[in-house]
Amino acid sequence: MVKEQKRIDFKYGVSKTLFDRAGGRCSFPRCKNPTSGPSRSKNTSINMGVACHIYSAAKNGPRGQGGKDATFISSVENGIWCCKYHGDLIDKESGKDFPADNLFAWKALAEARTRKQMDDIPSALGWVESIEHIAFPTLSKLPKINLSRYTILYGRNCTGKTSLLEAAASINQSRYAERFQGTYTTDTEGNRVPCRFISKVIYSTVDTISKEIFIEVCGEYLIRGDGNISFLFPPGDIEVIYCSDKDCRRKETEDDMDFFMRVLGVDKCTLLSLAKIGARTIIGGEIKFSPAEEWNEEDGENQKIYRPDGEEYIEMQFRFFKRDNYIPFGCLSSSEKGKLILDLLITKAKEICKQKLTIFIVEDLAIRFDKGNFEALLNVLLECDFQSIVSMPPWLEDDILEENGGEKILKKDDFLKKWRLQLLQI
Structure with missing residues (x-):
């Protein structure tokens, strides 16, 4: 006989707190179903909502328990308020269509929406x-x-x-x-x-x-x-x-400064601020921009390089962590260039998602990645506050x-x- 697994129910008062934090509305995105309202009898109300566990109340329940202890499973932090329909839906098929990360994001959005309506505090969640x-x-x-x-x-x-x-x-x-x-x-x-x-x-x-x-x-x-x-x-x-x-194909008239402004979709001031942050996710290192020089054999000294329009050619230089020398961007391998561009785009996304809903799409910029680099990319994106494709x-x-x-x-x-x-x- 298989012993029935014990459920970890919400603590007393959790359901009421979840209802209040969601403003009494379903937390499922775009749902407009009311979860409470007047009954047919005078001076009474009915509740059509439900406090749902994100990680399951039972070990073999929808989404499992994610290694969480009983204190977390029974807490407000692990709950989401839904209408009856969506409360049932998120647990169908063992919850496989509604992973915990989705529900935590939906909960945060619903609560931020309520807070915005209460005291007009802005939020970039979405x-x-x-x-x-x-x-x-x-x-x-x-x-x-x-x-x-x-x-x-x-x-x-x-x-x-x-x-x-x-x-x-x-x-x-x-x-x-x-x-x-x-x-x-x-x-x-x-x-x-x-x-x-x-x-x-x-x-x-x-x-x-x-x-x-x-x-x-x-x-x-x-x-x-x-x-x-x-x-x-x-x-x-x-x-x-x-x-x-496709964005990373260099135009003949571009120096490194122009190239990165176009690829990242930023102005010069923002690019220099991103460079100051450096590379911190996909490829670790420091970045600087400076006028490019080349060795002149006749004069025996370095001379500045100029663009066709007569302006100084501004070069990006990159120094890997724990290494002494800066390397011109043009001397990096194709893989290293791709990682560096992707790193800066992730940094840009981290900054933008502080202000508005942000979705980050990686298409063929990672097309040359082997399994190890692909795994590293996915792990980095798991730590970010924006949605990723x-x-x-x-x-x-x-x-x-x-x-x-x-x-x-x-x-x-x-x-x-x-x-x-x-x-x-x-």
Whole structure:
């Protein structure tokens, strides 16, 4: 006879505290279901909400207990207030579709929203729910990804993976929509008409329970929209940071200063501030910018290098921790350059997420990473306060994925436990 495992219920008063901290509203993003209200009888009320455990009350329950002790399991910290429907939903399938990190993030957003309404304290918390194509002429199947706190995206060629990520990135940087511009087709009457590409990003912030941003490209024009309102410039409540190898292709007229300002999407002052912080995550070291020099054999001394426009060529130099010498950026290996750029982009994201909802997308900038470097990247992102999407390099499929009943899933390696896989298929 199997002995029944003892539940660890919430301490007295926890349910009431969770209700109060969530302002009596469901913590599930975009849910508008009331959790309490008047009953049909006079002067009484009914409760349609439930205090849910994030880590389970039982060892074999949804999401397990995560190595937490009874004090934590029974505390306010481990609870989230939901309507009855979502309280049941998050525990279906052993909670596999709703990992603990998601629920902790949703709880924090719900409580920050209540605090904002009480005393107008701003918060950068938010949640990006999904990215999808609504209209895409060259795709027979329109792709959509539902996001977790940490999402690994995998899809073979022609599944719409890159176009989906670039559409999301064009929320903030219109250059990522350029691949969709200038595309035309012929209508039934033989007229040349522009193709329409439409994508949608759904998210929640402290100020808005549910928001849908549309990105539409028609011919040469890009339009962003929120419901029936269209606008030319990026919205102010969300930042999409897109890490692409395409951005790292040097232009002939650029020195290192120009190159990094373009790749990171910052001005000179901000770049120098990022350089002062240095590299701290993917590749450790110190950064400085200075006029570039080269050795002149005839004069026997160093001479400054100038750009074609006559301005001094400003060079980035990098010094690895525990090493003596600075190395010009151009002398780093391709792998080291990629890591350094990614490191600075992560630092930028850490700063931006202090001010507004931030989602960090790593596409082909990590395409040359082996399993060890890929693992290091995922572990770094687990420590950050923003949502992350990482596109998995195709040659790591055998190292990262396994078959389960004919379906691809993430392997059980420790560094993958908090990540959720999103597959795109033709």
